[in-house]
Amino acid sequence: MEDKKSLENIMNQAKSIKQNNFNNMQQINSINLILTSDNNGRDKDPNISEGFLKLKRKIEEVNNATEEFLSILNNDNAESRH
Numbered sequence: 001m002e003d004k005k006s007l008e009n010i011m012n013q014a015k016s017i018k019q020n021n022f023n024n025m026q027q028i029n030s031i032n033l034i035l036t037s038d039n040n041g042r043d044k045d046p047n048i049s050e051g052f053l054k055l056k057r058k059i060e061e062v063n064n065a066t067e068e069f070l071s072i073l074n075n076d077n078a079e080s081r082h
Contacts, residue, residue: 066071
């Protein structure tokens with residue numbers, strides 16, 4: 001991107017998304033602990049756990065997409081410096 005200021009703004013926003021993703025994963029881990037029985041390591045409610053697993057996978061997809069996007073931005077930023 002030729003407009004370095006815009007690239008910098010986009011990178012800052014993407015980094016904010018990455019931080020939010022980190023916070024989301026912390027919440028996912030907390031929910032996962034709550035859903036797992038202390039007694040035998042099994043799910044307390046299989047129906048809720050199934051829905052939760054779908055949510056967890058989607059959040060992981062968002063995390064991966066965010067990392068890929070940041071990588072593209074970083075590469076574009078490095079190329080624009082040369």
